[in-house]
Amino acid sequence: MSPAANDRQLVERIAAQDQTALRALYARHQGRVFRFVARLVRQDAIAEELTNEVFLEVWRNAGTFEGKASASTWLLSIAHHRAVSVLRKRREESWNEEVAAEIADTDDDPEVVAQKVDKSALLRRAMEQLSPEHREIVDLVYYHEMSIAEVSEIVGIPENTVKTRMFYARKRLSEILKAAGVDRGWP
Amino acid sequence: MSDDKLALSERKEIEMLLPWYVTGRLDAKDRARVEAYLARDPAMRRQLDLIREEQAEDIGANEVLGTAPAGALERLMASLPERRPGLAQRVAAGRLYEAVVDFFTAPTARGVRLAAIVAAVLVLVQAAVITTLIVRGDNAGAYQTASGQETGEGIPLLVTFTDEARAPAIAGLLRDLDATIVDGPKPGGLYKIRVRTADRSEAASLAVQRRLTDRRDVVKSVLPAKD
Numbered sequence: 001m002s003p004a005a006n007d008r009q010l011v012e013r014i015a016a017q018d019q020t021a022l023r024a025l026y027a028r029h030q031g032r033v034f035r036f037v038a039r040l041v042r043q044d045a046i047a048e049e050l051t052n053e054v055f056l057e058v059w060r061n062a063g064t065f066e067g068k069a070s071a072s073t074w075l076l077s078i079a080h081h082r083a084v085s086v087l088r089k090r091r092e093e094s095w096n097e098e099v100a101a102e103i104a105d106t107d108d109d110p111e112v113v114a115q116k117v118d119k120s121a122l123l124r125r126a127m128e129q130l131s132p133e134h135r136e137i138v139d140l141v142y143y144h145e146m147s148i149a150e151v152s153e154i155v156g157i158p159e160n161t162v163k164t165r166m167f168y169a170r171k172r173l174s175e176i177l178k179a180a181g182v183d184r185g186w187p
Numbered sequence: 188m189s190d191d192k193l194a195l196s197e198r199k200e201i202e203m204l205l206p207w208y209v210t211g212r213l214d215a216k217d218r219a220r221v222e223a224y225l226a227r228d229p230a231m232r233r234q235l236d237l238i239r240e241e242q243a244e245d246i247g248a249n250e251v252l253g254t255a256p257a258g259a260l261e262r263l264m265a266s267l268p269e270r271r272p273g274l275a276q277r278v279a280a281g282r283l284y285e286a287v288v289d290f291f292t293a294p295t296a297r298g299v300r301l302a303a304i305v306a307a308v309l310v311l312v313q314a315a316v317i318t319t320l321i322v323r324g325d326n327a328g329a330y331q332t333a334s335g336q337e338t339g340e341g342i343p344l345l346v347t348f349t350d351e352a353r354a355p356a357i358a359g360l361l362r363d364l365d366a367t368i369v370d371g372p373k374p375g376g377l378y379k380i381r382v383r384t385a386d387r388s389e390a391a392s393l394a395v396q397r398r399l400t401d402r403r404d405v406v407k408s409v410l411p412a413k414d
Contacts (some may be wrong), residue, residue, distance in 0.1 A: 022264075023264070030255050030260070035249045038246070039249065039252070048256060048259050051259065051261045052255075052262060055263055056266060060268070113282065123240060123241065124247065124248050125250060128248075138241070139245060139249065141207065141212075141244075142206070142242040142246065143249045146212065147212040147213075148213075163282050166206055167202065170206070180297070184237055185233070186233070186234060
């Protein structure tokens with residue numbers, strides 16, 4: 001049985017209130033979900049809480065899962081909405097630390113200068129400076145290896161927007177690196 | 188659109204697809220488009236290297252995050268809402284009150300469907316009963332006074348009761364006479380009563396009137412009445 005079919009079967013059992021199936025689905029996908037939300041909210045405690053909320057929602061709504069998308073797409077879609085509501089709340093509460101940190105990061109402090117010798121570390125640091133929307137799409141494409149249609153389903157945007165958002169995320173990445181003294185020759 | 192603009196547009200479209208080309212998540216049609224373009228413009232291959240670098244760093248950044256901490260699963264399992272037995276199971280277990288309260292306070296999709304079916308059946312039964320009554324056209328559903336139907340038999344009389352007469356005393360007197368109030372109160376506080384008897388002679392009527400007037404504590408006046 002394929003992993004996707006196995007997942008569908010687990011969700012069907014969860015709909016029938018089978019706790020063992022929920023444990024199995026959790027074991028299979030919690031790492032993926034936890035990392036996805038942790039990269040967005042950047043706090044492990046909140047990421048853990050959101051991960052549990054995702055599986056709690058699966059427990060409650062497994063009966064509504066139609067199986068058109070894969071279970072992992074469904075899980076990340078729930079996770080996306082949960083994380084976005086946390087980020088939105090943060091933005092409403094204050095001019096958040098994340099923004100302040102991003103501005104500070106644009107300066108060439110001694111640490112950054114030292115890192116310039118390590119292109120790999122710089123690239124990773126530049127990725128951290130992307131906006132949550134850009135970080136999310138980069139993670140979905142590169143780490144979770146989601147197709148255009150799957151990203152569209154998870155984030156809730158049209159497929160053309162998926163392509164342009166990814167394009168501009170990459171473009172922004174190059175701009176950040178250029179500002180840090182690394183010209184990638186693109187765009 | 189000029190050829191230059193078309194070429195630029197196609198280049199941008201291909202560039203937008205490259206990340207998925209690298210991850211192997213393009214559909215066959217788009218993959219063929221990208222490969223055809225790469226064959227024509229080998230310089231574009233440089234982009235593939237950049238994307239592979241980005242992907243490698245992104246994977247590294249994700250993998251260092253680890254997973255949800257130990258104990259998170261147990262916390263999740265402990266927080267699961269308690270499984271509720273079905274309505275039938277609870278009714279069988281004698282927890283009818285809880286089942287009914289739960290049915291209305293926490294309706295499930297199945298519960299709502301059940302309620303809709305019950306409501307529809309009640310409406311149909313009601314409609315059937317009303318139709319039957321109309322079609323039969325008998326007096327089963329006709330209006331009747333609480334004191335009974337006027338039959339036209341027995342001796343009809345008009346009576347006024349004293350101001351002090353209490354309901355139990357009036358009821359007792361009517362019972363003794365085997366009489367029923369068939370109409371009233373009319374103007375002047377008159378009630379029409381009918382005494383059940385086969386003898387409708389004048390003598391019988393006077394005898395009944397006498398029995399009534401003898402009860403001065405209850406009856407103020409008595410008059411013969413027509414059917």
